[in-house]
Amino acid sequence: xxxxxxxxxxxxxxxxxxxxxxxxxxxxxxxxxxxxxxxxxxxxxxxxxxxxxxxxxxxxxxxxxxxxxxxxxxxxxxxxxxxxxxxxxxxxxxxxxxxxxxxxxxxxxxx
Amino acid sequence: xxxxxxxxxxxxxxxxxxxxxxxxxxxxxxxxxxxxxxxxxxxxxxxxxxxxxxxxxxxxxxxxxxxxxxxxxxxxxxxxxxxxxxxxxxxxxxxxxxxxxxxxxxxxxxxxx
Numbered sequence: 001x002x003x004x005x006x007x008x009x010x011x012x013x014x015x016x017x018x019x020x021x022x023x024x025x026x027x028x029x030x031x032x033x034x035x036x037x038x039x040x041x042x043x044x045x046x047x048x049x050x051x052x053x054x055x056x057x058x059x060x061x062x063x064x065x066x067x068x069x070x071x072x073x074x075x076x077x078x079x080x081x082x083x084x085x086x087x088x089x090x091x092x093x094x095x096x097x098x099x100x101x102x103x104x105x106x107x108x109x110x111x
Numbered sequence: 112x113x114x115x116x117x118x119x120x121x122x123x124x125x126x127x128x129x130x131x132x133x134x135x136x137x138x139x140x141x142x143x144x145x146x147x148x149x150x151x152x153x154x155x156x157x158x159x160x161x162x163x164x165x166x167x168x169x170x171x172x173x174x175x176x177x178x179x180x181x182x183x184x185x186x187x188x189x190x191x192x193x194x195x196x197x198x199x200x201x202x203x204x205x206x207x208x209x210x211x212x213x214x215x216x217x218x219x220x221x222x223x224x
Binding site for chain 1: 142144146151152153154155156159197199201203211212214216217219
């Protein structure tokens, strides 16, 4: 069966510091991968999606970037965090043109 | 972004009562999904609908894909305390090379004993 992992589970970072969140998927190959941000426990905002290694599409221009160095690895990064980057970050995977399955999430607090 | 209208925003119900929530859209979808999210966790898929008019059950949960393809509803029968959480609908298009979803804003369900 397929599983999706996110690391770390929680993170507290100062403003201006860099960020790296990792998402990995097991039990499937060539998944579509997604990064979402959720503020205040409501509303899912799609940030990035990827249909293959090195292929990243951005939905919202912002302070964040994403990379997909391996088939089942998706990384969310920032060079300098802003206060507004705080939130709950969710990674999801789907088979091509399929239903999305979410990871456990990373709670990011920027102080 | 969110282009689905999900209602109600919140519900306070007593244990044993039935719950009903719905989503409507101005766009046509060929997939409707319902997720539940517990505090501090990722959304978990409850029911997936792939055909207009489809009615699907998962235990005490029942969801329907509207015949117009612009709406869907979720019913929870005989609610129990563990039904507490936020329920999200999502509409999708499976005809593209990837499955982009549009999400509703969520329905928060609180169950009192």
